[in-house]
Amino acid sequence: MNATLSLAQRHAAGAFPDERGRYGPFGGRFVPEILVPPLERLTTAATAALADDGYRADLTRELREVVGRPTAMTPARRLSEAWGAEIFLKREDLAHTGAHKINAALGQALLARRMGAARVIAETGAGQHGVATAAACARVGLPCVVYMGAKDVARQAPNVHRMRLLGAEVRPVTAGDATLRSAIDEALRDWVADPEGTYYLLGSAVGPHPYPWLVRELQRVIGVEARAQLLRDHGGLPDHAVACVGGGSNAIGLFHPFLADPVALHGVEAGGTGARHAATVAHGRPGVLHGTRSLLLQDAHGQIADTHSVSAGLDYPGVGPEHALLAHSGRATYTAVTDTEALEAHAELCRLEGILAALESSHALAGARKVATAHPGSRILVGLSGRGDKDLATLMEVACAA
Amino acid sequence: MRRVTEAIRANPPAIAAYVLGGLPTPERFADVLVRVSREADVVEVGIPFSDPMADGVTLQEANVAALGAGATPAGILRTIRQVRDRLEAPVVVMSYLNPLLALPNLPGQLAAAGVEGCIVPDLPLEDADLLGVPLVQLVAPNTPDDRAARLVAASRGFVYAVTACGTTGGAVGITPEMTRHLRRLRGPTPVLAGFGIRTAGQVATLAPHCDGVVVGSALVRTLLDGGDPAATLRGLRPTRSAA
Numbered sequence: 001m002n003a004t005l006s007l008a009q010r011h012a013a014g015a016f017p018d019e020r021g022r023y024g025p026f027g028g029r030f031v032p033e034i035l036v037p038p039l040e041r042l043t044t045a046a047t048a049a050l051a052d053d054g055y056r057a058d059l060t061r062e063l064r065e066v067v068g069r070p071t072a073m074t075p076a077r078r079l080s081e082a083w084g085a086e087i088f089l090k091r092e093d094l095a096h097t098g099a100h101k102i103n104a105a106l107g108q109a110l111l112a113r114r115m116g117a118a119r120v121i122a123e124t125g126a127g128q129h130g131v132a133t134a135a136a137c138a139r140v141g142l143p144c145v146v147y148m149g150a151k152d153v154a155r156q157a158p159n160v161h162r163m164r165l166l167g168a169e170v171r172p173v174t175a176g177d178a179t180l181r182s183a184i185d186e187a188l189r190d191w192v193a194d195p196e197g198t199y200y201l202l203g204s205a206v207g208p209h210p211y212p213w214l215v216r217e218l219q220r221v222i223g224v225e226a227r228a229q230l231l232r233d234h235g236g237l238p239d240h241a242v243a244c245v246g247g248g249s250n251a252i253g254l255f256h257p258f259l260a261d262p263v264a265l266h267g268v269e270a271g272g273t274g275a276r277h278a279a280t281v282a283h284g285r286p287g288v289l290h291g292t293r294s295l296l297l298q299d300a301h302g303q304i305a306d307t308h309s310v311s312a313g314l315d316y317p318g319v320g321p322e323h324a325l326l327a328h329s330g331r332a333t334y335t336a337v338t339d340t341e342a343l344e345a346h347a348e349l350c351r352l353e354g355i356l357a358a359l360e361s362s363h364a365l366a367g368a369r370k371v372a373t374a375h376p377g378s379r380i381l382v383g384l385s386g387r388g389d390k391d392l393a394t395l396m397e398v399a400c401a402a
Numbered sequence: 403m404r405r406v407t408e409a410i411r412a413n414p415p416a417i418a419a420y421v422l423g424g425l426p427t428p429e430r431f432a433d434v435l436v437r438v439s440r441e442a443d444v445v446e447v448g449i450p451f452s453d454p455m456a457d458g459v460t461l462q463e464a465n466v467a468a469l470g471a472g473a474t475p476a477g478i479l480r481t482i483r484q485v486r487d488r489l490e491a492p493v494v495v496m497s498y499l500n501p502l503l504a505l506p507n508l509p510g511q512l513a514a515a516g517v518e519g520c521i522v523p524d525l526p527l528e529d530a531d532l533l534g535v536p537l538v539q540l541v542a543p544n545t546p547d548d549r550a551a552r553l554v555a556a557s558r559g560f561v562y563a564v565t566a567c568g569t570t571g572g573a574v575g576i577t578p579e580m581t582r583h584l585r586r587l588r589g590p591t592p593v594l595a596g597f598g599i600r601t602a603g604q605v606a607t608l609a610p611h612c613d614g615v616v617v618g619s620a621l622v623r624t625l626l627d628g629g630d631p632a633a634t635l636r637g638l639r640p641t642r643s644a645a
């Protein structure tokens with residue numbers, strides 16, 4: 001690779017991950033030895049599958065016939081007027097099961113079947129990935145166990161019922177902080193007990209190599225479609241692309257196809273109450289969690305910090321290693337919006353466009369609103385990662401408290 | 403790590419005792435360390451981590467308890483340094499990568515405490531030089547033979563043979579596959595079997611196939627229950643009739 005190219009240029013040219021699963025100083029595979037053979041096997045199988053016309057054709061057909069892809073691109077006319085910029089919404093909320101999570105779940109479920117797995121396990125935060133995995137496993141005919149923090153089980157009750165109706169076994173996790181982070185710990189413990197027969201269907205662009213890469217490849221469809229839709233139907237590339245970042249799967253899926261374009265990329269993290277938050281890029285330091293080196297919220301002793309966000313799906317103390325690289329190289333910028341700002345943007349979208357977004361996606365909207373203020377008249381693509389039906393209980397609580 | 407290897411060779415089947423730093427309390431930990439060092443051939447001092455992904459329920463509970471009681475990596479190393487002249491067995495530190503990365507000048511701090519090296523389950527062979535300290539390598543039952551050979555060659559002090567797929571504290575059965583796993587690791591570096599060892603009978607059964615055992619969850623259980631870890635260790639030494 002030409003040494004005079006910047007990190008961002010090398011990134012756009014496809015240099016990451018490298019053969020060791022690194023994204024510059026981030027990424028890699030920091031796992032107990034028991035997990036090395038299954039991760040090797042997964043890397044080999046995923047590389048072969050993604051290069052295989054048969055797998056690609058199956059996946060494309062399933063995405064069309066089951067997920068309902070391509071998802072719509074909605075010019076948000078009244079929101080654009082209110083914000084003084086041209087806002088386009090990539091509607092992952094219209095995908096089957098209500099969020100972008102189904103893209104990676106279905107892709108991996110097909111891969112699990114191809115690899116001859118006997119069962120699938122998954123972690124979930126908001127429950128969207130759990131629901132998507134349950135649906136995908138039902139579709140391909142594999143039994144499925146979903147680990148979910150006990151705190152999230154309580155605040156995302158409808159999704160717990162949905163997973164059970166779709167045939168998954170939901171196991172609440174009371175260890176640790178009882179949110180997404182503990183659910184990943186517990187799923188990894190399950191996997192080390194049966195590394196040969198179990199497929200761990202990870203839901204975000206985090207974890208040891210190959211997961212951040214595999215999930216990105218399966219979520220890129222968001223950005224690929226969005227780019228084509230804007231070019232074909234809406235007058236060209238956007239000036240900005242904005243997505244919320246929990247672990248970072250919808251954001252990397254939206255961003256990656258635009259890396260080589262003159263499009264500013266904005267990741268929006270959960271700023272919580274200000275004092276208590278999950279804004280990993282803004283406040284994190286490099287460290288190793290869940291098998292990958294990335295930015296982490298941690299104390300001075302390397303203990304992982306407890307996080308807070310009104311949205312369960314963003315309540316995670318780490319971030320995908322590719323986002324750590326994008327922040328490091330300056331190719332993307334990361335900001336945080338508070339619970340309150342996200343809720344305000346949520347209400348605005350409901351009233352002006354008749355769309356009930358997920359609380360996670362509402363962070364992207366709140367971030368986009370700030371971009372609009374800073375760049376009046378610009379063209380802003382927003383990744384609307386999911387719908388908010390799962391958040392009705394939280395929204396009703398907020399409405400009553402107000 | 404020479405002292406570790408020698409201590410194991412001197413007393414087969416050797417027992418490496420795992421205690422979690424800061425248990426039962428940061429104050430009483432020094433005393434536990436000294437007493438355990440009199441019964442064990444090697445002492446592994448765990449440094450607690452908030453996300454112990456390779457650990458089963460007992461060690462998860464212990465990590466929460468130790469952190470809740472205010473244990474810190476630096477504080478634990480300070481305790482080891484303070485009692486180092488009273489310890490009767492060599493010490494290695496066991497922890498996850500993140501708390502070790504957060505310690506400034508880890509090699510210097512370990513040397514000052516008289517610690518021989520580290521066991522870091524989430525630090526892979528490919529990154530073995532990351533911390534700049536000698537490492538005991540862990541080898542799993544599902545590790546392919548060629549990789550196992552490289553791990554054995556890279557391992558310092560002893561080779562840690564993981565005896566079960568699963569987290570710490572799980573059950574261990576002595577199967578033909580297990581004895582084959584242990585035998586393939588034999589070489590100039592002694593092999594200790596660990597994960598789920600809790601009875602003298604298990605120690606006796608494993609003894610012909612390795613140089614000793616690591617006892618972790620069973621000892622930590624004793625500490626959590628307010629028992630005497632030295633007594634637990636004595637109970638694990640195979641009597642002649644059991645062997």
Ligand SMILES: Cc1ncc(COP(=O)(O)O)c(C=O)c1O
Pocket residue numbers: 099100101125126127128129203204205244245246247248249250251312313314358360361385386387
């Ligand atoms: C609708 C929605 N958006 C975003 C996220 C955050 O995940 P990621 O950052 O991986 O896209 C979630 C996670 O549950 C979600 O449900």
